[in-house]
Amino acid sequence: MIILYLKSNNQFLQAIMGFPKVKEETSKLLFANGKVIINDLTKAGWGYYEDKIIEPQYTDEEGELVEKPIYMKDLDLTPIAERPPSLKEEVDQLNERVSSLEKAATPIK
Amino acid sequence: MLQPDYVEMIHGNIFPAVPFERQLFYRDDLHIWFIYNGAAWIDLQAPGMVVHGNLWHAPAFATEAALLAHIAATALGIHGSSVAAVINTLMHRDAAGRAQIANPAAALDIDNLGSRIAAIAAHAALPTIHQDAPAIAAALIAVHAALPTVHQDAPALIAVHAALTTGVHGVGTGTIASVSTANKIIYVDKEATGAGDGTSWADAFTTIQDAVDSMEDIIIHAYTISIRDGTKKTGTADANILNKLHDTGEFPAATVWAGRRVFNVSGTGPGNNWGVVSARDSDDQLSIVDTAGAPLDLFPNGNEDYVIEPTPYRETIYLNSDPASYPAHLVLGSVTIEAEHYWYGDCEVNVNVGEIKDTTADFSNVELGDRVFALDLNGANNRAQDYEVGTVDDISQIGAGIVRTNLTKTPTTNWVYVIVKTEISGSDDGTDGGTARDYCFNLAIIDKVVIDGFYFTFSDDAPVLLAAARYFDLLDSIIEDCDRGVNVREDSYFAVSRCFFETTVSPTFLVGSSKGGISRLALTSTNSDHLFVVDTMSRTTISYSYLDNGNRGAEARAYSYIYLYRNTISGNVATGIYARYNSAVRVLQNTNNAIIPEDPAGTVEGAYIG
Numbered sequence: 001m002i003i004l005y006l007k008s009n010n011q012f013l014q015a016i017m018g019f020p021k022v023k024e025e026t027s028k029l030l031f032a033n034g035k036v037i038i039n040d041l042t043k044a045g046w047g048y049y050e051d052k053i054i055e056p057q058y059t060d061e062e063g064e065l066v067e068k069p070i071y072m073k074d075l076d077l078t079p080i081a082e083r084p085p086s087l088k089e090e091v092d093q094l095n096e097r098v099s100s101l102e103k104a105a106t107p108i109k
Numbered sequence: 110m111l112q113p114d115y116v117e118m119i120h121g122n123i124f125p126a127v128p129f130e131r132q133l134f135y136r137d138d139l140h141i142w143f144i145y146n147g148a149a150w151i152d153l154q155a156p157g158m159v160v161h162g163n164l165w166h167a168p169a170f171a172t173e174a175a176l177l178a179h180i181a182a183t184a185l186g187i188h189g190s191s192v193a194a195v196i197n198t199l200m201h202r203d204a205a206g207r208a209q210i211a212n213p214a215a216a217l218d219i220d221n222l223g224s225r226i227a228a229i230a231a232h233a234a235l236p237t238i239h240q241d242a243p244a245i246a247a248a249l250i251a252v253h254a255a256l257p258t259v260h261q262d263a264p265a266l267i268a269v270h271a272a273l274t275t276g277v278h279g280v281g282t283g284t285i286a287s288v289s290t291a292n293k294i295i296y297v298d299k300e301a302t303g304a305g306d307g308t309s310w311a312d313a314f315t316t317i318q319d320a321v322d323s324m325e326d327i328i329i330h331a332y333t334i335s336i337r338d339g340t341k342k343t344g345t346a347d348a349n350i351l352n353k354l355h356d357t358g359e360f361p362a363a364t365v366w367a368g369r370r371v372f373n374v375s376g377t378g379p380g381n382n383w384g385v386v387s388a389r390d391s392d393d394q395l396s397i398v399d400t401a402g403a404p405l406d407l408f409p410n411g412n413e414d415y416v417i418e419p420t421p422y423r424e425t426i427y428l429n430s431d432p433a434s435y436p437a438h439l440v441l442g443s444v445t446i447e448a449e450h451y452w453y454g455d456c457e458v459n460v461n462v463g464e465i466k467d468t469t470a471d472f473s474n475v476e477l478g479d480r481v482f483a484l485d486l487n488g489a490n491n492r493a494q495d496y497e498v499g500t501v502d503d504i505s506q507i508g509a510g511i512v513r514t515n516l517t518k519t520p521t522t523n524w525v526y527v528i529v530k531t532e533i534s535g536s537d538d539g540t541d542g543g544t545a546r547d548y549c550f551n552l553a554i555i556d557k558v559v560i561d562g563f564y565f566t567f568s569d570d571a572p573v574l575l576a577a578a579r580y581f582d583l584l585d586s587i588i589e590d591c592d593r594g595v596n597v598r599e600d601s602y603f604a605v606s607r608c609f610f611e612t613t614v615s616p617t618f619l620v621g622s623s624k625g626g627i628s629r630l631a632l633t634s635t636n637s638d639h640l641f642v643v644d645t646m647s648r649t650t651i652s653y654s655y656l657d658n659g660n661r662g663a664e665a666r667a668y669s670y671i672y673l674y675r676n677t678i679s680g681n682v683a684t685g686i687y688a689r690y691n692s693a694v695r696v697l698q699n700t701n702n703a704i705i706p707e708d709p710a711g712t713v714e715g716a717y718i719g
Contacts, residue, residue, distance in 0.1 A: 004705050006683055011660075013684050014708040037710045040680055044704045056689075066615060067639075069660065 001052070003077065004038060007045045010072040015054050048080040124150055286326035289442065293330065295320045298337040299422060310337065317426045317446065317533075322435055330442045337449040338531040339419025343477050349411025352404040354386075354395045356415070366395055368539040369420055370532070370566075372478045374502040374515070375413035382407070382500070382515070385539035386417065400567075400590060402540045414502075416478030421532035421539075421566070425546050430553035430576065440556050448531030448562035449474075453585045453607055456483070456524040457510075463499070463517065465526050468510035475507050479530040480564050480587050482609040483520045484629055486653060490698045491523065492675035493655040496631040498587065498609050501528065525629060527585045527607055535568035541590055541613070545569040552578050553599075561585055571596035571619070575603060583608060594632070597623045604628075611635060616642040617659065620669075626650035633658040637683070643669045643692075650674065657681055662703055665692035672696075678703045 002016040016037070025031075030038035030046060038044045054075060058065040119125070120135035128134070130147040143150040190199035194209040202208045212224050296313035297320045303312035307320050314320045320334045342364075348355035360366055366389040373382045384405040387398040395417075399405040408415065426446075427435045438444075459466040465483065479501040488494030495518065503513030512528065520526060537544040547570035550560060559582040565572035571593035575581050581597075583605045588594045594610035594617045597603050603625035610617050610632045616639045617632045626649060632640040640659035643649050645667045652674040656662040662678040664687040665671045671693075677700040678685040685703025688694045701707070 004708075006704065011683070013705050014710070016710055032710065035710060036706055038704065039702055039706050040704045043680075044683075065644075 001049055002032070002046055003049050003072075003075075004044055004046050005072050007043055012054070012070040012072055012075060013044065015052075017051055049077040050080060052077060286439075288327045289325045289330045289332065291330055292442075293332050295323060295332065295334045296337070297334060298339070299420065300337075300339050313337070316424055317422060318424055318435065321426055321428055321438075321446075324438050324444070326436065327439045328442050328444060332442065332444045334444065334446045335449060336422070336447065336531055341419055341476055341478055342417040343415065345414050346408045346411055349408065350394065352397055352406050353390070354397055354408055354415055355393055355411070357393045360389055360392055360395055362389065362392070365420055366417070368537070370418040370539060371395070371397060371407065372416040372418070372500055373407050373413050374416050374477050374500060375410075387538075398540065400539075400541045414477070416476075418478055418532060421534035422549075423534050423537055425548050426550050428550070428552045428558065429555045430551040430574075438555065440558065443557040443559065445559040445561060446550075447559070448529065448533075448564075453527050454525065456520040456522065456526055459519060459521040461513075462519050463514045465512045465514060465516075465520050465528075466510060467526070470510055472504075472507035472510060472512055475501055475504055475512055475528060476530065477501055477504060479528050480589075481512070481514045481516065481526060481528050482587050482631070483516060483518070483524050483526045484607075484631060484653075484655065485518070485520070485524050486629075487523045488675075488677060488700060490675050491653070492677060492698060492700060493629070493631070493653050494677050494700065496609070496655045496657070498589075498611070498631075525607065527587065527609070529562055529564040529585065529587050531562065532564045532566060533572070534566045535572065535591065536566065539567075541567055548572060548574045550574065552576070552581065554578065556580055558582075559584065563587075564589075566590050568592060575601045575623075577601060578603075582606070588612070594618050597621070597625065599623070601625070605630065612638070614638065616640070618642070619644070620647045620649055621645045622647060624648045626652070627654060628652045630654040632656050634660075639664050640682070641671070642666075643671050645669065651676055655679065656685075660684065661687045662701075663687070663694060664689075665694050666690050668692060670695070673699050675699065677701075678706075680704065684708045 003012065004014040004016070005012050016032070025041065028039065028041045029036050030041055038046060052075070054070070057068040057070060059068055060066075120137050122136065122138045124134060124136075124143070125132070128145040128150070130145060132145045134143050134145070134150065135141075136143060142153040144153055145151075185201065187201075188199055190201040192201060192203040192208050194211040200208050200210070210219050210221055213220050295307040296310050297307065297315070297317050298310055298313035299315050301311065301313035301315055303309070305314055305319075306312050307314045307323055314323065317334065317336060324332060342359070344356045344359055346354055346356055354371060366386045369386050370383055371386055384397040384399050384407045386395045387402070388396045390396055397405045397407045429437045454467045454470050457466045457468060465481065480498065481501060482498050483496060484493055485495035486493055497516045497518045499514045499516040501512055502515050506513065533549045535545045535547070535549060545567055547568060549563075549565055549568055549572040551574045552558060553576040556579045558578065560573065561582075561584045563586045565586065565588040568591040572588055572591050573583055573595045575595070575597045577599040578601045581601060581603045583595060583603070584607055586608045588608065588610045591612055592614035594612050595603075595605060596619045598619075598621040601623040603623065605618075605625070605627045607629045610630065611634075613635050617634050618627065618641045620642065621644045624647065627641070628651075631654065634640060635658065637658065637660050639661040640656050641649075641651060641662065642664045643666070647669045649670070650672045651663060654676045656676060657679040658681045660683050662682045662685040663671050663673055666689045668690065669692045673686070673694065673696045675698045680702040682703040684705045684707075685701045686694050686696065686707045688709070
């Protein structure tokens with residue numbers, strides 16, 4: 001799953017499970033499935049982790065449930081060592097392979 | 110049938126059925142001749158009748174002589190007439206021209222002298238009404254005067270009646286509710302020293318709660334509780350002493366100084382250059398602290414202009430939320446609780462930094478130190494795209510419709526502004542760390558209340574708490590340094606517009622089980638908490654607002670719904686839109702610069718974002 005978090009204090013923000021792969025990082029934006037999921041990559045970070053249910057934590061303030069912030073260190077997540085290649089990386093690799101095949105091929109006279 | 114051209118003597122016991130004129134007929138049964146005259150059978154042998162033949166019958170009626178004698182009669186007693194009252198007898202007058210009739214018995218009978226004398230005698234025998242009218246009147250007056258004091262003391266008795274509260278008009282032992290009788294303005298001025306009945310500024314109540322409590326039980330009219338800010342102190346510091354405000358001879362002991370906010374209005378800083386008077390040191394000098402109580406060097410240059418705000422209203426106003434202590438009210442008309450001075454309007458074309466120009470406004474009561482909120486609606490589709498909060502620092506141009514502030518931006522067309530001054534504080538000593546109360550307004554189970562034009566500070570919870578209240582409006586207000594902004598719950602209906610909320614602890618605007626809308630607000634949280642949280646089957650609309658500095662911008666949860674229309678969520682918000690637990694957020698024409706714009710990033714967990 002993909003985890004989005006604040007870089008300033010490592011606060012957990014969002015877990016995206018069963019989501020298509022991240023497609024593109026453009027300037028400060030991170031796109032996935034055609035949508036911006038991070039507006040400012042200088043402030044928010046993201047990464048691939050093994051799937052895990054993350055339950056929100058609440059405190060009871062005079063009968064009202066108020067959600068407590070969750071920090072990355074509290075989640076005990078397991079990073080996926082090699083994150084899956086992005087679509088751009090896959091396309092780049094494919095182009096590179098095509099190029100090398102073209103170079104290796106012997107022209108027919 | 111007889112023929113007309115001959116005469117036939119006929120007879121019988123019955124007249125012929127179809128006779129002819131001059132026909133003769135002999136009635137055998139009567140032994141009398143009859144002749145038909147064209148209309149009837151005439152007896153030919155009747156007296157006086159001259160008949161043909163030789164026989165004469167003497168007529169049976171009076172002789173001519175007798176008839177003539179009768180005609181000539183003129184003496185009394187003709188036809189038996191009498192001067193006495195004799196029944197069935199003609200009346201004639203006697204020699205004196207008088208005649209008598211019997212005593213009258215029915216209404217149309219002729220009266221006579223005897224009857225009238227009897228009636229007059231009967232009338233004369235009546236009690237002394239006519240002869241002794243003055244005496245009788247005097248006696249009656251004496252009797253009247255001896256009666257209980259009903260008539261003489263009517264006003265006093267009416268007053269006693271009016272004061273009754275039990276058993277009135279058959280209600281039994283219950284109490285009759287009082288009802289408003291006309292539209293009314295109730296005045297509140299914490300500095301007033303008059304009668305304290307709220308009827309004028311001179312006789313104003315000194316607390317808002319007293320004004321609320323003075324209202325009738327049932328209000329069917331439009332009531333306005335009008336609240337005056339108080340007197341500010343302005344001047345220029347004349348010496349530079351660390352953590353002090355020094356102005357020779359300007360701080361007499363008779364005036365309360367501690368706990369009042371003090372502004373440096375000479376600065377060019379970001380607009381919140383202020384502290385609190387912690388103590389009066391002498392006639393010349395005050396000690397200044399920051400809102401946490403630490404010493405503050407507010408006038409580092411020693412010659413800056415200052416404004417010392419009036420002592421705030423320091424109370425929680427209970428309206429139906431504590432009926433054990435304060436009378437409850439049923440509002441069928443409306444109650445507007447309005448701070449004395451505020452303005453709201455559209456800025457005009459302007460190129461000067463920090464200057465609010467509105468030539469249609471009446472700025473005559475704007476003073477140095479008044480707080481200003483300006484909102485920029487120049488985004489696409491007029492959505493909110495910026496805002497700033499600051500302080501009035503120059504009123505030299507108010508006559509020209511210009512208020513100068515320490516805002517760093519340039520409010521111009523499509524900016525709107527609010528200027529407030531009447532402070533109501535949750536703090537008793539002017540600092541956040543001091544004694545504080547949870548709410549400024551605590552409203553429950555009440556309809557049609559408008560709160561307008563306040564400057565709220567230092568509540569330990571939300572300055573405005575609304576529970577089970579309907580048709581509630583909060584307008585033209587600034588909330589700063591409070592734990593929360595507004596807390597709406599328990600099936601309330603609310604509208605909040607043209608306000609700035611800056612909170613320090615928990616959600617800036619919390620809605621539970623209620624419906625309503627906010628418009629033209631700026632929300633910010635100094636500790637990065639959630640800004641607009643909508644919980645437990647609530648439905649809300651946010652429009653033309655700016656959400657700044659928060660962990661979450663707009664959060665819907667527990668079967669709730671938020672509609673976001675023409676707002677900006679700033680890049681200082683971690684997660685712009687957040688929806689959980691079968692809740693939905695619908696967005697249209699917003700700018701969402703939050704670091705993470707949406708959570709979830711698609712249609713997950715019943716949340717719909719799009």
